Amino acid sequence: MKGGAPMQHHDSPVLSADSVAPEEIAHFSDLATRWWDPAGPMRPLHAMNxxxxxxxxxxxxxxxxxxxxxRTLLDIGCGAGLASEAFARAGFDVTGLDASQAAITAARLHMRHHPLPRSAGPLSYRCGSAEELVAEGARFDAISALEVIEHVTDPDAFLRMLGSMLRPGGAMVVSTMNRTWRSMAMAKIGAEYVLRLLPVGTHDWRKFITPAEMGQYAAHAGLRITDIAGMVPGLGGWRESRDTAVNYIVAMVRD
Structure with a gap:
């Protein structure tokens, strides 16, 4: 997540208790009770979900x-489950993992009060870290890391940890924000200070990741990028775009 030169490549995932920054956990824990409110502090996530x-x-x-x-899917940094529920409705066997107990509690409460249809796949939530799953030897057919990599302490090591949990032939999708002047103006200053779409302090622009850096992290993790797209807001809602200057999403596979 640091700006500047990419991290050095290591041969195996770095297992430490520090991949999830305590201040990030605290920030999103404070938002947990209103996570599912489409007009609340997480409304940008609702809009782009x-x-x-x-x-x-x-x-x-x-x-x-x-x-x-x-097929099994790990939704890491799942928050209160916006994406996890969508993946379960699509038929995946989903594990939603987040380091915030408040967010996981909110996710479980929402599912209890709004049960998934019978056609949905199983959905279970767990409070914990990627390091714990790696230590347990967990493996998944698919992994989603949506708006999470810019909040960890070392994105290179984080992506290698996720890659180590992906079965051969599996795929991972990562969405994040590019570190550009446009993202500073729109995603940080505009969204947090001017339009008040997000609580102040939600993002640290210095931790945004360029597509080039993401490509290096993927290579270090033994993953091959298969597609990348920009995500841009408009009057009719969010849409896919070739413009990756602010928000973008990447697909990776383990061959």
């Missing part, structure tokens, strides 16, 4: 295989 999950599902393996078994 259909685009990012729809794009992700076009680039992830099909939720079910020929024999009817469901």
């Amino acid at each position: 259909d685009l990012r999950t729809g794009w992700a599902m076009r680039h992830l393996p099909a939720p079910q295989v020929d024999d009817g078994a469901r």
Whole structure:
């Protein structure tokens, strides 16, 4: 997440308790009770959720295989479950993981009060870190990391940890923000200070990641990028774009 030169490549994931910054956990924990309010502090995520999950599902393996078994998906940094529920409705067997207990509690409460349809795949939530799953030898067919990599302490090590949990032939989708002057003006100053779309302090522009840096992190993780798209807001809602200067989303595979 640091600006400047990319991190050095290491041969194996760095397992430390520090991949999730404590101040980031505290910030999003404070927002947990209003996470599912489309007019609340997380309204930008509500607005972009259909685009990012729809794009992700076009680039992830099909939720079910020929024999009817469901493919497993890890939604890391799931917050209160906006994307997790969408992936479960699509048919994946979803594990939603977040380091904030308040967010996980909000996710479980929402699912309890708004049960998923019978056609949905299983959805379970867990409070914890990627390091814990790696230590347990967890493996998944698909991984989503949506608006999370810019909040960890070391994005290079974080992506390598996620890559180590992806089964051969599996795919991962990562969305984040580019470190440009436009993103500073729009996503940081505009969204937080002028329009008040997000609480002040939601983002640290210095931690935004350029597509070139993302490509290096993916290579370090043994992943191949298969597609990248910009995500831009408009009067008719968020749409896919070739413009990656602010928000963008990337698909990666493990061959």
